Amino acid sequence: xxxxxxxxxxxxxxxxxxxxxxxxxxxxxxxxxxxxxxxxxxxxxxxxxxxxxxxxxxxxxxxxxxxxxxxxxxxxx
Numbered sequence: 001x002x003x004x005x006x007x008x009x010x011x012x013x014x015x016x017x018x019x020x021x022x023x024x025x026x027x028x029x030x031x032x033x034x035x036x037x038x039x040x041x042x043x044x045x046x047x048x049x050x051x052x053x054x055x056x057x058x059x060x061x062x063x064x065x066x067x068x069x070x071x072x073x074x075x076x077x
Contacts, residue, residue: 005036005053012052012059019044019051030070
């Protein structure tokens with residue numbers, strides 16, 4: 001979806017256990033979807049892991065990924 005995930009949003013696993021907390025977030029126009037940075041339990045920090053962010057009392061699936069969200073395509077000379 002396009003709902004932004006903001007600071008303070010809690011992250012949960014599939015069993016409704018709290019596993020993290022968003023430290024910053026918003027909408028990423030370069031990738032046309034929400035992005036966020038969060039502290040997350042080490043057990044859930046593997047790339048590709050799916051967790052759920054609680055936004056407006058709904059659980060939205062999010063995926064652990066690495067930075068940068070968009071690869072740089074410029075030349076540093």
